[in-house]
Amino acid sequence: MISTLEEKPHIPAAPRKRKVPGWAVAMLGVAGAIALLSITSYQTNFPQLTSSGTTQTAVRLALPILLAGLGGLWAERAGVVNIGLEGMMIMGTWGAAWAGYQWGPWAALVAAVVFGSLGGLLHAIATVTFGVNHIVSGVAINLLGAGLTKYLSTLIFLPLSNNPRQSPPVQSFDTFSAAGLGDWLGELEADQRLFISDVAGILRGLVTGVSPLTMIAILLLPLSYWLLWRTRFGLRLRSVGENPHAADSLGVKVYFHKYVAVIVSGGLAGLGGAALVLNPGQLSYLEGQTGGRGYIGLAAMIFGNWRPGGLLGGAALFGYADGLQLRSGGETVLALVYGVVLLLGVIVVWQLFRRKWFSAAAAIAVAVLMYLLYISLDEIPSEFVSYAPHMVTLAVLAVASQRLRMPAADGLVYRRG
Amino acid sequence: MSSSTSVGTGEHPAVVLTGITKRFPGVVANSDVHLTVRRGEVHALCGENGAGKSTLMKILYGMQPPDEGTIEVNGEQVRFRTPSDAIKAGIGMVHQHFMLADNLTVQENVVLGAEALHGIGQKARRRIIELSGKTGLNVDPGVLVEQLGVADRQRVEILKVLYRGAKVIILDEPTAVLVPQEVNELFDTVRGMQEQGYTFLFISHKLDEVRAIADSVTVIRRGTTVGSADPKTVSSRQLAEMMVGSELPSPETRESTVTDTVVLDVKGLRLMTPDGSRPILDDIDMVVRSGEVVGIAGVEGNGQTELVETIMGMRKAGSGTITLQDQDLTKLGTLARREAGIGYVPEDRHRHGLLLTQPLWYNRILGYQTRRPTAKGIWLDTDGAKKDTERIVADFDVRTPGIDVPAAALSGGNQQKLVVGRELSGDPVLLIASHPTRGVDVGAQALIWDEIKRARAAGLAVLLISADLDELIGLSDTIKVMLRGRLVADADPSTVTPEDLGSAMTGAGSTSAAVQETAVVEEGEN
Known part of the structure; x- marks a missing residue:
């Protein structure tokens, strides 16, 4: 007799229902993050961690990353790796400055989108039509973006600003603030009560000095989600990124969807460039202004597992790290290290609960290291502080990139037939 | 089906192909093909791989235009430029290699490209459930489709076709990926749908299945239709002879050449899943002797792939020993194991066996980069490699314009002959053959069988993994059944039937004298 085993192999996996809906997880994550920051700021006595000023700066700095990340999302969902986001963003900054100093901020936005889209179009022609390796084409576009804008700045901006590396000042957007609400939140913030003041500070930062560009960017996120996940066009676009052969066999125009996706991707990256130029602290084109934010946007998207919600989380994280170092300097960033120790503590408990001894041990080791760092230093050296967002990117990607699921045909060159 | 009353009443045949000719640079894929499919029948199209079945179906499905000839659907002449034209005419195709996006849901896969019918929301969902x-x-x-098994994925493919309102469904080698029980379920589905008026074009080279399901058979050989047959009266052998145009081989090897010399000795081999939660290989004990073919039967995904890759050193065993002719291989790398005398025909020749874009002689070097005749000292010997490739091409009848063409230019059967020829070079003592004749035509299959038999007679030990149970029973001296990472039963190939094996493979209770439980099998913890 063959011994009888209860179940057959290869039974299709039962429909796996998510126990908690996605938005609830997101809300929980946000609440957790605020609680963590709140405790950290209370323990270390750095109210700047959750002040409205920090939040406001964080939002401003998260914008370019968010837009670049959205650009990455569009391209990669259609199966085209877009490492050229940085280059398209650079082209966007130049376009925004060029149109911005002549015709104002709205023209800057349009020009930035157009310039970025041109970069996207180039990437699409190279990767989709000619089958160039996506990384090679992307790197080429990064080099081209930097070189082209340098040339154009020398040609056009030099006579106006007497500086080949900078454009004439650009007119900024009028910003909006929710006055009554902001004042009330400001009072709450000033009270310095645990959690409530922190929430108030963050909210106040979110409703103060909001530019139209911020609103556009925030709206683009749900819009992209709706387009990509809730429409026929989006389904087709995503199918092209998952299995272009299957899509083609069902009459989906693979090349067309890839082209659209990559051009939109370039446009969004260009808009991210405009967000840098129209940043109130700067208001002009500067050579090297993007500072790798295109890459960080890509990283934010990867961190977000190729989903818009996760991408927002990633952009917020990197924007916050950037904003904090700009606004408050080394001491506060050090306070953040304390927050990381707290976070690691939570992770240790969670890993112990799941009986992942190795991960728990690793988390403990890192936590101890971070804590030693925290108590032995008065502040993070200023040379190092400006790299905080990059370090956060590195650390987060190293830890978080293990369970990610990229589109199956991402980065593969598709040939018909 | 009220939505599609247009079909099922007229006297016209569902599909008529007349004088179809299709040329590619250097080859004529189809020449003067005639095919008539009556409405409501299951019409089988048989032929070797490379005979032109796939090209013909691509033409019928609008993926390629014919150079000459006409297509009639329901009595009306049509011209398909794209698959959507074919779909509009009511023709749907289930591809041999599934055209599904794993990371999309069943619903998304089904509605993709046909969103205009019922949208992509609740209405579509109801229709799909229906x-x-x-x-x-x-x-x-x-x-998500990635959570489904092979049989269910195939059902999703059929569902896709139905959703688009197809009445004529092309099934391209649908049984290649299924075990016998699943094949029966598929045939039940096909018969059920046939009663509801659907027409099937069933492409296969598995003749028993063709005779079991088809109402009529058309045979295609070297690009042209050579005749039709009534599956009720024709024998599989006659059909096969029509397909190849000559006498036929069989995998049978009855005279035993098994010796007492142990070549491969596997003891207590264990392998865990990457996250360490459960074993993929659970305490495998196995011996392969010189001149013996040991066959492993099992539903795919029960550890056969992992077993082979662990023996080859591509995966690191958790515990246990692997000994080849008194040499302990357990700690050696893959190259060292190959040099110790293992030849390996991988299950997926495109992923593991060949570099498709490289010329044949270059592929000859793979795995032999340290040995004569493809290497001298630390240098590769390209002349030696080329000369030896010529030998393989001649001895193994690899049909190719030359040894400088890329491997991708060869048909699957010829690629496989090249791989088998390479792996039998350099006098291996053990050959591990994973699905050695999967997706190859009858001619190549016969040649590969002959070569394995010849090497076995010369004292080669062979570990054979195959989903083709006839092949397994025909070639093997011993069959072991693998289920969930364990060898759960032994079968005697001289008496066992494919059905017995199939039951043992799925762990179903039925049994026969020919299949015997090997060891005490404890119930799994999960």
Whole structure:
């Protein structure tokens, strides 16, 4: 007799229902993050961690990353790796400055989108039509973006600003603030009560000095989600990124969807460039202004597992790290290290609960290291502080990139037939 | 089916192909093909791989235009430029290699490209659930395709075709990926749908299946139709001879050449899943002797691939020993194991066996980069490699214009002959053959069988993994059944039937004298 085993192999996996809906997880994550920051700021006595000023700066700095990340999302969902986001963003900054100093901020936005889209179009022609390796084409576009804008700045901006590396000042957007609400939140913030003041500070930062560009960017996120996940066009676009052969066999125009996706991707990256130029602290084109934010946007998207919600989380994280170092300097960033120790503590408990001894041990080791760092230093050296967002990117990607699921045909060159 | 009353009343045949000719640079893929499919029948199209079946179906499905000839659907002449034209005419195709996006849900896969019918929301979902019953698919449309097994994926493919309102369904080698029980379920589905008026074009080279399911058979050889047959009266052998145009081989090897010399000795081999939660290989003990073919039967995904890759050193065993002719291989790398005398025909020749873009002689070097005749000292010997490739091409009848063409230019059968020829070079003592004749035509299959038999007679030990149970029973001296990472039963190939094996493979209770439980099998913890 063959011994009888209860179940057959290869039974299709039962429909796996998510126990908690996605938005609830997101809300929980946000609440957790605020609680963590709140405790950290209370323990270390750095109210700047959750002040409205920090939040406001964080939002401003998260914008370019968010837009670049959205650009990455569009391209990669259609199966085209877009490492050229940085280059398209650079082209966007130049376009925004060029149109911005002549015709104002709205023209800057349009020009930035157009310039970025041109970069996207180039990437699409190279990767989709000619089958160039996506990384090679992307790197080429990064080099081209930097070189082209340098040339154009020398040609056009030099006579106006007497500086080949900078454009004439650009007119900024009028910003909006929710006055009554902001004042009330400001009072709450000033009270310095645990959690409530922190929430108030963050909210106040979110409703103060909001530019139209911020609103556009925030709206683009749900819009992209709706387009990509809730429409026929989006389904087709995503199918092209998952299995272009299957899509083609069902009459989906693979090349067309890839082209659209990559051009939109370039446009969004260009808009991210405009967000840098129209940043109130700067208001002009500067050579090297993007500072790798295109890459960080890509990283934010990867961190977000190729989903818009996760991408927002990633952009917020990197924007916050950037904003904090700009606004408050080394001491506060050090306070953040304390927050990381707290976070690691939570992770240790969670890993112990799941009986992942190795991960728990690793988390403990890192936590101890971070804590030693925290108590032995008065502040993070200023040379190092400006790299905080990059370090956060590195650390987060190293830890978080293990369970990610990229589109199956991402980065593969598709040939018909 | 009220929505499609247009079909099922007229006297016209469902599909008529007349004088179809298709040329590619250097080859004529189809020449003067005639095919008539009556409405409501299951019409089988048989032929070797490379005979032109796939090209013909691509033409019928609008993926390629014919150079000459006409296509009639329901009596009207049509011209398809794209698959959507064919779909509009009511023709749907289920591809041999599934055209599914794993990371999309069943519903998304089904509605893709046909969103205009019922949108992509609730209405589409209801329609899919309605049609699911016909295909025997019992999963929620919101499930990701990657969570489905092979048989269910095939049902999703059929569902896709139904959703588009197809009445003529092309099934391209649908049974290649299924075990016998699943084949029976598929045939039940096909018969059920046939009663509801659907027409099937069933492409296969498995002749028993063709005779079991088809109402009529058309045979295609070297690009042209050579005749039709009534599956009720024709024998598989006659059909096969029509396909190849000559006498036929069989995998049978009855005279035993098994010796007492142990070549491969596997003891207590264990392998865990990457996350360490459960074993993929659980305490495998196995011996392969010189001149013996040991066959492993099992539903795919029960550890056969991992067993082979662990013996080859591509995966690191958790515990246990692997000994080849008194040499302990357990700690050696893959190259060292190959040099110790293991030849390896991988299950997926495109992923593991060949570099498709490289010339044949270059592929000859792979795995032999340290040995004569393809290497001298630390240098590769390209002349030696080329000369030896010529030998393989001649001895193994690899049909190719030359040894400088890329491997991708060869048909699957010829690629496989090259791989088998390479792996039998350099006098291996053990050959591990994973699905050695999967997706190859009858001619190549016969040659590969002959070569394995010849090497076995010369004292080669062979470990054979195959989903083709006839091949397994025909070639093997001993068959072991693998289920969930364990060798759960032994079978005697001289008495066992494919059905017995199939039951043992799925762990179903039925049994026969020919299949015997090997060891005490404890119930799994999960």
